[in-house]
Amino acid sequence: MTENSAKRGELPEGYRPTDDEPFMNEHMKEYFRRILKKWKADILEETKGTVENLKKESQAHPDAIDRASANADRQLELRSRDRQRKLIAKIDKTLARIEHGTYGYCDVTGDPIRVRRLEARPVATLSVAAQEMHERGERTRAG
Numbered sequence: 001m002t003e004n005s006a007k008r009g010e011l012p013e014g015y016r017p018t019d020d021e022p023f024m025n026e027h028m029k030e031y032f033r034r035i036l037k038k039w040k041a042d043i044l045e046e047t048k049g050t051v052e053n054l055k056k057e058s059q060a061h062p063d064a065i066d067r068a069s070a071n072a073d074r075q076l077e078l079r080s081r082d083r084q085r086k087l088i089a090k091i092d093k094t095l096a097r098i099e100h101g102t103y104g105y106c107d108v109t110g111d112p113i114r115v116r117r118l119e120a121r122p123v124a125t126l127s128v129a130a131q132e133m134h135e136r137g138e139r140t141r142a143g
Contacts, residue, residue, distance in 0.1 A: 009030065011034075012027070015027055107130070113126070114128070
């Protein structure tokens with residue numbers, strides 16, 4: 001299989017990117033594209049379940065405590081779904097970055113982001129060093 005075969009959605013059996021191969025080659029891009037698409041599909045599937053649960057939960061609760069508890073659960077669920085909606089937008093932006101050839105490069109330094117960091121956080125846009133600088137700046141502004 002050639003590297004160009006990854007453009008057609010193929011990857012070698014058991015492929016996992018390493019720091020020893022050319023950064024963001026076609027196999028690596030396809031690997032991360034698949035991770036991101038699966039992540040998005042999983043989130044969308046969970047969302048369908050939430051909608052169904054909310055429809056079932058909308059039935060009247062006879063007890064005020066039960067109503068309050070159900071309302072608190074519903075609010076928590078809606079906040080969680082809102083975070084997931086934002087994550088889907090981030091995943092979509094990340095998929096676009098793959099297509100534009102900017103995926104995997106730090107927004108601040110332009111350096112490649114380590115493969116293991118991208119595996120841990122596929123939507124990462126900062127290298128570990130840039131992320132640490134950003135967090136230090138946040139703590140300084142908050143303190």
